[in-house]
Amino acid sequence: SQTIHQWPATLVQPVGSPLSLECTVEGTSNPNLYWYRQAAGRGLQLLFYSVGIGQISSEVPQNLSASRPQDRQFILSSKKLLLSDSGFYLCAWSRYNEQFFGPGTRLTVL
Template sequence: SQTIHQWPATLVQPVGSPLSLECTVEGTSNPNLYWYRQAAGRGLQLLFYSVGIGQISSEVPQNLSASRPQDRQFILSSKKLLLSDSGFYLCAWSVANIQYFGAGTRLSVL
């Protein structure tokens, strides 16, 4: 069966520091992969999606970037974090148009 791993679960970073969040999927090949951010009381905001290695689409201009160095690995990065980057970040993969989510990373930028 397919599983998705996302880490770390929580992260506290100072303003201006770099960021790297990693997501890996097991049990499937060439999945569509997604990064979302969820703010309190708001819907999930799609940040990036990828249909294959090296193929990244960005939904909103921001301080973040994404990369897909391997088929089942999706990385969310930032060179310099802003206070506004705080939030709950979710990785997801999809099959038959259904998206399945990881456990999420709570990022606090102080």
């Protein structure tokens, strides 16, 4: 069966510090991978979308970047965090229509 992992679960970072969130998927190959951000009490905003290694689509202009160095690894990064980067970050994978979500990372930028 497929499993998706995200770490860390929670993170508190100062403004201006770098960020690296990792997501890995087990039990499937060549998945579509997604990074979402969820503000408190809101829906999900798609940040990045990847259909394969090295193939990244950015959905919104922002302070973040994504990379996919391996088929089942998706990394969300920032060189310098902003206060507005705080939120709940979710990674997901899909083959077709249904998406499967990781447990999320709660990021607080102070």
